[in-house]
Amino acid sequence: MSRRPRVCAVIMAGGSGTxxxxxxxxxxxxxxLPIAGGKxxxxxxxxxxxxxxxxxxxxxxxxxxxxAAIRKLVPGLKKGNxxxxxxxxxxxxxxxxxxxxxxxxxxxxxxFALPADHLITGRARFIKTLxxxxxxxxxxxxxVTFGIPPAYPSTGFGYIHYSGRKPRKIAGxxxxxxxxxxxxxxxxxxxxxxxxxxxxxxxxxxxxxxxVFARKxxxxxxxxxxxxxxxxxxxxxxxxxxxxxxxxEIPATSIDYALMEKAGGVxxxxxxxxxxxxxxxxxxxxxxxxxxxxxxxRGESQFIDSRNCLVYSPRRLTAVVGLEDxxxxxxxxxxxxxxxxxxxxxxDVIENLRKKGKEEIL
Amino acid sequence: MSRRPRVCAVIMAGGSGTxxxxxxxxxxxxxxLPIAGGKxxxxxxxxxxxxxxxxxxxxxxxxxxxxAAIRKLVPGLKKGNxxxxxxxxxxxxxxxxxxxxxxxxxxxxxxFALPADHLITGRARFIKTLxxxxxxxxxxxxxVTFGIPPAYPSTGFGYIHYSGRKPRKIAGxxxxxxxxxxxxxxxxxxxxxxxxxxxxxxxxxxxxxxxVFARKxxxxxxxxxxxxxxxxxxxxxxxxxxxxxxxxEIPATSIDYALMEKAGGVxxxxxxxxxxxxxxxxxxxxxxxxxxxxxxxRGESQFIDSRNCLVYSPRRLTAVVGLEDxxxxxxxxxxxxxxxxxxxxxxDVIENLRKKGKEEIL
Numbered sequence: 001m002s003r004r005p006r007v008c009a010v011i012m013a014g015g016s017g018t019x020x021x022x023x024x025x026x027x028x029x030x031x032x033l034p035i036a037g038g039k040x041x042x043x044x045x046x047x048x049x050x051x052x053x054x055x056x057x058x059x060x061x062x063x064x065x066x067x068a069a070i071r072k073l074v075p076g077l078k079k080g081n082x083x084x085x086x087x088x089x090x091x092x093x094x095x096x097x098x099x100x101x102x103x104x105x106x107x108x109x110x111x112f113a114l115p116a117d118h119l120i121t122g123r124a125r126f127i128k129t130l131x132x133x134x135x136x137x138x139x140x141x142x143x144v145t146f147g148i149p150p151a152y153p154s155t156g157f158g159y160i161h162y163s164g165r166k167p168r169k170i171a172g173x174x175x176x177x178x179x180x181x182x183x184x185x186x187x188x189x190x191x192x193x194x195x196x197x198x199x200x201x202x203x204x205x206x207x208x209x210x211x212v213f214a215r216k217x218x219x220x221x222x223x224x225x226x227x228x229x230x231x232x233x234x235x236x237x238x239x240x241x242x243x244x245x246x247x248x249e250i251p252a253t254s255i256d257y258a259l260m261e262k263a264g265g266v267x268x269x270x271x272x273x274x275x276x277x278x279x280x281x282x283x284x285x286x287x288x289x290x291x292x293x294x295x296x297x298r299g300e301s302q303f304i305d306s307r308n309c310l311v312y313s314p315r316r317l318t319a320v321v322g323l324e325d326x327x328x329x330x331x332x333x334x335x336x337x338x339x340x341x342x343x344x345x346x347x348d349v350i351e352n353l354r355k356k357g358k359e360e361i362l
Numbered sequence: 363m364s365r366r367p368r369v370c371a372v373i374m375a376g377g378s379g380t381x382x383x384x385x386x387x388x389x390x391x392x393x394x395l396p397i398a399g400g401k402x403x404x405x406x407x408x409x410x411x412x413x414x415x416x417x418x419x420x421x422x423x424x425x426x427x428x429x430a431a432i433r434k435l436v437p438g439l440k441k442g443n444x445x446x447x448x449x450x451x452x453x454x455x456x457x458x459x460x461x462x463x464x465x466x467x468x469x470x471x472x473x474f475a476l477p478a479d480h481l482i483t484g485r486a487r488f489i490k491t492l493x494x495x496x497x498x499x500x501x502x503x504x505x506v507t508f509g510i511p512p513a514y515p516s517t518g519f520g521y522i523h524y525s526g527r528k529p530r531k532i533a534g535x536x537x538x539x540x541x542x543x544x545x546x547x548x549x550x551x552x553x554x555x556x557x558x559x560x561x562x563x564x565x566x567x568x569x570x571x572x573x574v575f576a577r578k579x580x581x582x583x584x585x586x587x588x589x590x591x592x593x594x595x596x597x598x599x600x601x602x603x604x605x606x607x608x609x610x611e612i613p614a615t616s617i618d619y620a621l622m623e624k625a626g627g628v629x630x631x632x633x634x635x636x637x638x639x640x641x642x643x644x645x646x647x648x649x650x651x652x653x654x655x656x657x658x659x660r661g662e663s664q665f666i667d668s669r670n671c672l673v674y675s676p677r678r679l680t681a682v683v684g685l686e687d688x689x690x691x692x693x694x695x696x697x698x699x700x701x702x703x704x705x706x707x708x709x710d711v712i713e714n715l716r717k718k719g720k721e722e723i724l
Contacts, residue, residue: 302714304710304714313697316694316695316696316697317696317715317723318696318697318698318699319696319698319708319711320699320700321698321699321700321704321705321707321708321711322700322701322704322705322707323688323699326685328697330697332678333679334678334679334680334681335675335678335679335681335690335692335697336680336681336683337680337681337683337688337690338681338683338684339683339684341684342667342685343683343684345666345667346681346683348683349664349666349681349683352664353664353679361679
């Protein structure tokens with residue numbers, strides 16, 4: 001118990017979001033774009049973990065073509081740590097497979113599961129929280145989740161309802177018993193959550209000991225446990241085809257839905273380390289540097305009588321005149337001009353293009 | 363008097379507007395763009411005159427590089443009719459030079475002076491009006507001007523104040539005595555003009571007999587008359603250098619200011635032939651075909667929840683999402699995104715670029 005826990009990270013890099021079209025494409029989703037900082041999000045995610053973890057302890061999981069892109073971007077990763085999903089099956093399947101890989105090497109290893117495409121600005125604070133959470137996960141039979149203090153009543157995130165009554169202090173951080181997970185709420189509910197307090201945004205980051213994960217599955221998600229055991233057996237026999245065969249059977253659902261919403265013994269630690277899921281073009285307006293009129297830009301722009309606009313135009317001069325709250329995204333073969341309030345409707349553009357058979361531009 | 367008048371047209375093609383940036387550039391002003399129809403405006407302007415005039419009777423006047431562009435676009439023009447200004451000197455100088463050229467061949471020729479970059483949709487109506495105006499100018503010692511029935515209280519046009527009391531009917535058209543020319547008014551004045559009636563927009567199109575033009579100059583613009591005489595003498599001696607030397611001395615001012623505002627004996631005929639000066643991007647929204655949501659486009663666009671937008675994007679797919687009254691102009695090296703209400707401020711963009719030394723993009 002007193003020995004330093006072996007901690008591993010599993011970076012979930014299999015996403016294929018469309019919300020950053022036209023910059024993101026089917027073949028180049030958000031985690032492979034330098035959208036929040038100077039480097040791609042997957043590179044930033046790995047770099048952020050390195051003060052705590054050696055490359056040997058960092059895994060990624062994604063499909064095959066994404067794995068190739070990851071190896072190119074982060075050559076330091078161990079070849080065997082760049083895990084490949086036989087098919088896309090959402091995060092429950094990804095994390096069963098990745099945790100099983102780690103379990104085979106060390107059943108008591110602590111696994112930190114995190115998305116490849118989130119932004120964290122407070123790196124030192126993040127490492128401090130992560131270290132404490134790893135300590136908690138190593139010592140107790142719990143799953144630790146990172147709850148983000150909500151900045152506004154978002155309807156785009158799930159919420160974690162936690163108890164303020166029996167907080168436990170571990171390694172300098174406070175851990176709260178989780179009472180329940182709530183799916184993305186309607187606005188009225190989100191407002192209630194914020195008014196009541198004791199609700200955090202669900203960041204989608206979790207930490208568990210591999211053997212604890214297995215026991216939680218067995219107890220709270222028994223329909224998933226046979227897949228866990230099947231994959232584990234196949235891995236122990238180095239039976240790749242067997243792993244793939246079991247993996248294909250796993251229902252495509254999120255780890256939140258498959259396990260977290262049902263599990264007991266979950267603790268939450270507050271993630272006040274400057275987190276953003278960078279969920280849309282509009283969210284970048286809070287991340288990129290802005291001029292005095294609130295305009296954010298990448299590239300060369302002229303703003304005339306314009307406020308709170310966001311311009312991505314690295315290739316050409318862009319002039320924005322007399323506009324407010326407008327997003328402009330300029331790529332080689334497609335241009336998006338979008339109201340900040342309507343940026344969730346970019347997916348409608350993609351749907352229309354798909355219907356028209358314009359696959360080359362998706 | 364009864365012989366058919368010899369009518370010539372002088373197309374003023376020397377303009378260098380900036381209001382269609384980034385499509386228009388210093389080296390390619392509006393008259394050389396296919397902005398209103400399928401052909402460039404200069405081509406359309408010549409084509410519009412051809413039912414009435416042979417190529418021998420059509421002149422253009424511009425600077426040297428524009429003359430080269432005109433010859434390329436309209437190869438039918440007679441070489442000697444593509445007149446070149448030694449320097450840019452506004453329309454008074456242009457029309458003194460062009461009218462003198464015609465005077466030398468036939469002092470009683472009727473000269474129709476018109477800009478190269480206006481749109482006229484009612485071509486047959488235009489020819490009918492022009493024919494009647496030519497008849498009036500041939501028979502009477504008057505200058506005829508084309509007044510456009512004002513559609514709204516524009517502050518972007520000058521106005522012609524005319525008398526409704528003594529209209530004269532000539533060749534089926536009604537001609538009104540002009541009481542005065544008004545410069546571009548403030549909105550309150552423009553509104554008054556419309557409320558009062560008897561005010562038309564000044565289209566910048568005029569028609570005069572060459573010898574009448576000379577006499578009007580002598581009587582109403584005597585400070586310009588020596589230049590007229592100087593150019594005429596140099597032309598008669600075929601002294602090119604002499605023509606250029608006199609031309610350079612002419613004050614750079616408009617024919618409106620130099621002559622029309624002061625002249626007596628001016629008649630106005632109503633130009634109800636679907637005229638537009640195509641003065642800005644916003645004006646094209648009334649000219650290009652529109653979809654049911656009022657969006658006008660050139661190129662391929664996706665409009666999602668957007669109304670009354672104007673998109674010029676022949677090279678790439680452009681998606682417009684959740685916007686109203688926005689102009690998007692997509693060119694190879696510059697992009698403009700502009701509120702329709704602010705399109706007059708495009709010149710500020712150009713001014714900024716000039717200050718920054720970005721000549722290559724102007």
